[in-house]
Amino acid sequence: MEEWTSVFLDLCHDLQRRGFVSGSGGNVSFRFGDRLLITPSGRNLGAIRERDLIFLNRDGSWEGEGRPSKEWRMHLRCYCRDDVSVVIHVHSSYAVALSCLDLPDSDCAMAVYTPGYAIQVGNLPLLPYMVPGSEELADRVASVIDGRNSVLLANHGILAVGSSPERALNVVEEIEENARLHFILDGRGRPLGEEERKALSLLYR
Template structure:
């Protein structure tokens, strides 16, 4: 498990990861937000209204574990989601939330299983994501979602927000980013295969690959 003891290095990592996600089309405009948990328990987050393609290290926000703003610009309006995941998952050191195209598209489909929005089409999805609960629609920034997110995060490190996008926690920022990218690729496969007979992994095969809990 990664512990972010050096705030300067953590800022560099957040910006590098943000640039990578934006540059590869995994988020757009001023959507998406990243955070890491520092060794003192405070959270370092991308600020509200920022683009992951242009955010700078000095522009990051810092909040307490309770979400209280400590310094820097105002944090993302979805900071409460990050705080909810950290409270529920003691091993999580990073959270990534994106509006990636294919995962967002899946989140708009009718008839999804709220307990698991995507089938385990590949071994890497089963390893990095596992099951993906669908949380009901709330407007962006609506903190009424916080208690539901906190309860769900106790047993799942990844969720899909209806008509919105995915949120993934990890033991490091690299792990969370890898998992959310795998989720996006599986969503793309799922949409490409609609109308075709598919053969997902069996429950036994998926369970054998289930990710360790961060």
């Protein structure tokens, strides 16, 4: 437990240090049996210490000095899959900028430019804006995460899940980098084609 608490704090601090969150934005959770370890509400991820962490129960009750992130419902719902052990929600700049555009295809928020993004993410769905912390948002996110590992939230940010902190973070990084390329290329890039993506999926399945 002590080791995983250290990993949890290192991840939170790293997300803030790398600019994936600002202010008190963003939240992280780890699964521990029937409970979640989750970040507290209203705290900068870079300033969180062990005494600030919250244990969240399946019924929505919690243990700790503060309150769980207001997105606790969204986190709980993402653990409907047995293979999910980590949930990361961040407000990284390029991904949020992308989510604020009037995108033509909500099933695929941006073109797939790199092999890494194709393998880790693929066609990234965009959900319409919903109030952060709401039951509506939790339900919609859970319906997407039931079949994939990431989703883009309009005017809000990224949510990614994984079987480990490294895997969930890899997804976050790939989305943010592909979003950066989206703006650098400004519509002039050549995305990977279906045959190229199919070859990757066969190679890495």
